[in-house]
Amino acid sequence: xxxxxxxxxxxxxxxxxxxxxxxxxxxxxxxxxxxxxxxxxxxxxxxxxxxxxxxxxxxxxxxxxxxxxxxxxxxxxxxxxxxxxxxxxxxxxxxxxxxxxxxxxxxxxxxxxxxxxxxxxxxxxxxxxxxxxxxxxxxxxxxxxxxxxxxxxxxxxxxxxxxxxxxxxxxxxxxxxxxxxxxxxxxxxxxxxxxxxxxxxxxxxxxxxxxxxxxxxxxxxxxxxxxxxxxxxxxxxxxxxxxxxxxxxxxxxxxxxxxxxxxxxxxxxxxxxxxxxxxxxxxxxxxxxxxxxxxxxxxxxxxxxxxxxxxxxxxxxxxxxxxxxxxxxxxxxxxxxxxxxxxxxxxxxxxxxxxxxxxxxxxxxxxxxxxxxxxxxxxxxxxxxxxxxxxxxxxxxxxxxxxxxxxxxxxx
Numbered sequence: 049x050x051x052x053x054x055x056x057x058x059x060x061x062x063x064x065x066x067x068x069x070x071x072x073x074x075x076x077x078x079x080x081x082x083x084x085x086x087x088x089x090x091x092x093x094x095x096x097x098x099x100x101x102x103x104x105x106x107x108x109x110x111x112x113x114x115x116x117x118x119x120x121x122x123x124x125x126x127x128x129x130x131x132x133x134x135x136x137x138x139x140x141x142x143x144x145x146x147x148x149x150x151x152x153x154x155x156x157x158x159x160x161x162x163x164x165x166x167x168x169x170x171x172x173x174x175x176x177x178x179x180x181x182x183x184x185x186x187x188x189x190x191x192x193x194x195x196x197x198x199x200x201x202x203x204x205x206x207x208x209x210x211x212x213x214x215x216x217x218x219x220x221x222x223x224x225x226x227x228x229x230x231x232x233x234x235x236x237x238x239x240x241x242x243x244x245x246x247x248x249x250x251x252x253x254x255x256x257x258x259x260x261x262x263x264x265x266x267x268x269x270x271x272x273x274x275x276x277x278x279x280x281x282x283x284x285x286x287x288x289x290x291x292x293x294x295x296x297x298x299x300x301x302x303x304x305x306x307x308x309x310x311x312x313x314x315x316x317x318x319x320x321x322x323x324x325x326x327x328x329x330x331x332x333x334x335x336x337x338x339x340x341x342x343x344x345x346x347x348x349x350x351x352x353x354x355x356x357x358x359x360x361x362x363x364x365x366x367x368x369x370x371x372x373x374x375x376x377x378x379x380x381x382x383x384x385x386x387x388x389x390x391x392x393x394x395x396x397x398x399x400x401x402x403x404x405x406x407x408x409x410x411x412x413x414x415x416x417x418x419x420x421x422x423x424x425x426x427x428x429x430x431x432x433x434x435x436x437x438x439x440x441x442x443x444x445x446x447x448x449x450x451x452x453x454x455x456x457x458x459x460x
Contacts, residue, residue: 066103069095071135071346072234074446076439077308079342079379079388083108087376092362095371097133097346098234104133104350104369105362108376110383110400112360116351116372117405124407125150126352132369135346135449138242140231140296142250144289147349151406157282157290160275161410164213164268170413177209177421185429194436194459201422202306202456209418210298210411214291215267216256224249228296232448234345253291254284261287268294294411301343301402302415304452306422308341309334311442311453312390313423314435319392324427333392334419339378339399340390344450347371349407374400430460 067090073080086093087108095106107116116122128143141147146157163169181201188200211221230238230245257273264270269291272282282290313320323333350371357364364370377400379387384397402409409415426433435442436457443454 064094065090066094066096067106069097069106069346071097072446074345074444074451076442076444077312077341077451080345080375083373083376084379087373087380092360092364095133097135098236099135099137100133101131102133102369104371105364106347107359107370107372108380109360110377110380113372113374113377113400114404115359116370117403117407119357120150121354121357122351122370123150123354124148124349124351125153126354127350127369130352130369132350133371134350136232136234136242137236137239138231138246140246141349142246142289142292144285145293146290147293147407154406157286158406158410160272160282161268161290161294164271165410165413167413170417173209173213173414174417174421176212177205177418178425180205180208181421181425185425189429194457197310197456197458198307198453199455202303202310205306205422206299206302206415206418209302209414210295213268213298213414214294215260215265215269216295220252224252224295225299228300229448231296232300232450234449235447249292249295250288253295254288257284257287257291297409298411298414300450301409302418304450305338305341305343305415305419307453307456308343308451309337309419309423310426310456310458311435311439312337312341314433314458315439316390319390322392323423324431327424327427329392330424330427331416331420332396334416334423335396335399336390336392336394338401339384339397341401342375342451343401344375346449347373348449374403430458432460434459 067082067086071080073082086106091107091109092112093106093108094103096103107113125148128148146154149157184201184205188195207221207225216224227245227249231242233242257269260267260270261273264274272290273287275282313323323330350369353364353366353368353370355366378384381387402412402415436459442456445452445454
């Protein structure tokens, strides 16, 4: 069957409506209306997706998402070897990845990686990030108005930051970035290219990891290559795949959220004005922006029910594939008052943009620091910053799992 076929909703005797979920809604940063309907009317729903075998469940409410991501009866590890329903023609995740481990197996890796993102390390990196942002904005200002904020800041900064953490040579970075983008392309004709890109990344990090074992430095790959869990070192496959995961997850969300947050602020002058008047409110405002913005399309890596579980009044059978939507969890009125409003004065409620539970993003503190530095500096240095053109002129990504502006021309 053509993977782009859009099914109509069909009724089954056992599960009710089966929703077609291509997750291709991409109207700027508007919330996907189908996800809204599912959250409101079918919060534990049966879905079909463009790639993979069979159907899956999609869980959309905040508390149900929290249950699936923390309850040991839902296993990431059990996904291994399955052609699970997904968004990309080739699965992004690999079997040795920490993203397919359950506690306690994942705990030793997470504890090792988390040390590099501890508050004292992130604060030390803040000074370096500030210097780089200043340099990038110096160059943008020197070129004059208008300029593309994606080209000058959003694209290069997170890649540079995570590559410095990992100790990746500067000359290697563009090719690694290209491979990562290829892996996340959702086009049906991209499968072979995605397979090659994944193999290329894995080969690169296998070689780099081996080199760091022989001659370790002060980077994160060296730390992981030489760290012991008792008498046990990470094996070569674990180390290579972990390095891949850190590269990809360490740049994507931040790159795209810089563009998304900038677009959101520049199209909401009241919010932008409030932040200019109260710059100390920026960290809390960024958390609200992260909650509000639908930063990606659809879903990520699923879990497998290891036994029958009742969730939201629905019986999920052992062996069923279960996806969660962090996007809808962030818009659940049971958790957030007026969830579809952007309120930078909102009392702090934990959002799920960086995931939840055992697979909450380890690099979230680094991403938050980068966003704070970027927008504090932009607000300070460019008090007249505005879009160069109309919001309708902005071009948006439509080919990958991420939602973000391809370019964001700004003037001052």
